[in-house]
Amino acid sequence: MTQDWTVQRVPAADGAEIVLHSIGAGPGVVVVHGGGVTIAMYRRLALRLADRFTVHLYNRRGRADAAARAEPYDGEQDIDDLATLLTWTGARNVIGHSSGGFIALQGAARRLPIGRLALYDPAVQVDGIGPTTGWLPAAREAAAAGDIPRAMALTSAGINTHAAATRLPLFLQIAICRLFLRTSIGRTMGELLPTTLDESQLIHRHDGPPEQWAGVEAEVLLACGAAGPPYYRPINEALAAVMPHARSLIVPRAGHDALNRAPQHLVDALADFFTAPVTSEPAGP
Numbered sequence: 355m356t357q358d359w360t361v362q363r364v365p366a367a368d369g370a371e372i373v374l375h376s377i378g379a380g381p382g383v384v385v386v387h388g389g390g391v392t393i394a395m396y397r398r399l400a401l402r403l404a405d406r407f408t409v410h411l412y413n414r415r416g417r418a419d420a421a422a423r424a425e426p427y428d429g430e431q432d433i434d435d436l437a438t439l440l441t442w443t444g445a446r447n448v449i450g451h452s453s454g455g456f457i458a459l460q461g462a463a464r465r466l467p468i469g470r471l472a473l474y475d476p477a478v479q480v481d482g483i484g485p486t487t488g489w490l491p492a493a494r495e496a497a498a499a500g501d502i503p504r505a506m507a508l509t510s511a512g513i514n515t516h517a518a519a520t521r522l523p524l525f526l527q528i529a530i531c532r533l534f535l536r537t538s539i540g541r542t543m544g545e546l547l548p549t550t551l552d553e554s555q556l557i558h559r560h561d562g563p564p565e566q567w568a569g570v571e572a573e574v575l576l577a578c579g580a581a582g583p584p585y586y587r588p589i590n591e592a593l594a595a596v597m598p599h600a601r602s603l604i605v606p607r608a609g610h611d612a613l614n615r616a617p618q619h620l621v622d623a624l625a626d627f628f629t630a631p632v633t634s635e636p637a638g639p
Contacts, residue, residue: 357404364442367434370421374439375411378404382445383628385411386436388452389477390543390550391614392418396451399616406625410443414454416549427552432457437466446470447628451613453477453553456560462570472575472624473590474605474613475582477553479561480592484585485513487558494551502544503532509550514610516583564592574600575627577620579608 357377364372377400385396393411400409415431416423424431446469450458455476462468489512496505507527511520534540576594578586590602605620612620
């Protein structure tokens with residue numbers, strides 16, 4: 355049966371509007387998307403979950419149909435918007451991807467009413483595990499100068515430390531990025547690159563011991579792709595060791611973009627997690 359998307363305009367805490375795109379039937383799931391992209395990359399995931407859940411997508415501030423983002427960026431609007439949507443939809447299930455995982459985890463730590471939180475490759479720094487910050491100043495300088503191919507090449511090499519392309523000379527990485535920027539997704543990522551750099555800086559500022567997340571009471575699934583950046587596995591294991599209701603999962607045949615590609619084995623793992631009995635109570639508002 356074909357399902358249609360519904361679009362609602364939800365008043366945010368600061369008076370702006372959050373444009374909420376929803377599809378499906380069943381328990382609600384709010385998706386907090388990653389950096390450098392819009393919800394367009396998550397529609398396949400939503401469609402494949404829609405026979406079991408009502409899936410809610412929304413663009414975070416400064417993207418597509420979202421309101422402008424406050425500057426300097428500190429992530430607070432993102433957390434406030436997630437709180438607003440949990441109240442509006444009544445959903446208690448959340449999926450967070452990459453930097454969206456960082457936002458969702460911060461929301462859970464602040465006791466937003468989240469019962470189950472599925473994080474895929476959450477961009478969280480734990481005891482220095484993860485990409486270093488050495489590339490950020492040069493990437494920011496290039497972006498400020500309008501040299502987006504160079505800024506993108508530096509960013510990709512700094513984050514995707516496992517990729518073969520990072521071992522190429524920088525001029526070749528820049529050439530590859532220049533070609534990528536001609537694609538639809540490349541143009542979007544290029545336009546949003548300053549946002550990606552801001553989020554990367556914020557995530558690095560929150561580096562610290564995993565115990566800072568020990569107060570998260572939600573049921574948490576910490577998933578990472580077997581073919582993605584290698585630092586997500588030890589990060590997830592460290593987080594799972596201190597959260598009272600968390601477990602880690604390595605998804606076979608999956609890279610960092612697996613949540614966007616939505617292979618059936620990942621979709622089924624998410625569905626199983628969201629339908630399993632909950633052993634903890636959702637946090638209060």
